[in-house]
Amino acid sequence: QKEVEQDPGPLSVPEGAIVSLNCTYSNSAFQYFMWYRQYSRKGPELLMYTYSSGNKEDGRFTAQVDKSSKYISLFIRDSQPSDSATYLCAMSAHSGYALNFGKGTSLLVTP
Amino acid sequence: GAVVSQHPSWVICKSGTSVKIECRSLDFQATTMFWYRQFPKQSLMLMATSNEGSKATYEQGVEKDKFLINHASLTLSTLTVTSAHPEDSSFYICSAETQGQHYEQYFGPGTRLTVT
Numbered sequence: 467q468k469e470v471e472q473d474p475g476p477l478s479v480p481e482g483a484i485v486s487l488n489c490t491y492s493n494s495a496f497q498y499f500m501w502y503r504q505y506s507r508k509g510p511e512l513l514m515y516t517y518s519s520g521n522k523e524d525g526r527f528t529a530q531v532d533k534s535s536k537y538i539s540l541f542i543r544d545s546q547p548s549d550s551a552t553y554l555c556a557m558s559a560h561s562g563y564a565l566n567f568g569k570g571t572s573l574l575v576t577p
Numbered sequence: 578g579a580v581v582s583q584h585p586s587w588v589i590c591k592s593g594t595s596v597k598i599e600c601r602s603l604d605f606q607a608t609t610m611f612w613y614r615q616f617p618k619q620s621l622m623l624m625a626t627s628n629e630g631s632k633a634t635y636e637q638g639v640e641k642d643k644f645l646i647n648h649a650s651l652t653l654s655t656l657t658v659t660s661a662h663p664e665d666s667s668f669y670i671c672s673a674e675t676q677g678q679h680y681e682q683y684f685g686p687g688t689r690l691t692v693t
Binding site: 498500502507508509510511512515517554556558561562563564565567568569570 | 581583608609611619620621623626628668670672674680681682683684685686687689
């Protein structure tokens with residue numbers, strides 16, 4: 467079993483929809499959680515960072531971490547065609563350690 | 578957010594030559610930088626962890642004599658692909674970790690290497 471599981475999609479939604487992206491993990495030591503957005507042929511862009519459990523909101527994006535269930539989510543409200551990209555979850559147990567990535571979910575928001 | 582740059586953004590080289598890729602943290606100091614490669618429609622694959630002033634730590638299966646990493650300062654790490662071959666063609670991405678209370682990693686825009 468991989469340490470981080472993420473459904474690769476593709477996920478297609480109409481413009482304006484609420485998008486829910488999820489990852490599960492097996493390592494209970496993970497305490498740093500991040501979501502990245504990656505456009506084709508570009509480097510990943512950090513969207514959200516969460517330490518330990520809880521929710522974090524930034525504009526149209528909300529990140530949730532449930533450590534008891536080993537489950538993290540990213541919600542995108544009022545989705546736009548420009549949100550079409552691959553979304554990667556990433557996590558780590560310690561500072562200075564490499565991130566453990568999910569495979570990425572491909573999202574397509576149609577006008 | 579913090580900015581990480583990479584140079585060059587793309588490079589074409591002939592088989593047998595060496596290529597150097599630079600990764601810079603522009604507005605913060607990074608004790609630790611990471612190097613990844615990514616094949617089309619696949620996730621990032623960690624190649625090595627680079628700590629300023631010390632030798633890089635390579636992942637299993639990554640040839641350290643082929644992929645030379647130097648982290649000479651808190652804002653610069655370089656990856657040199659030596660004696661490149663067509664199978665080394667890939668998208669190489671670096672990331673840099675911010676220091677302090679929050680542990681965040683910021684990625685560079687990537688370097689597309691094509692070996693002919």
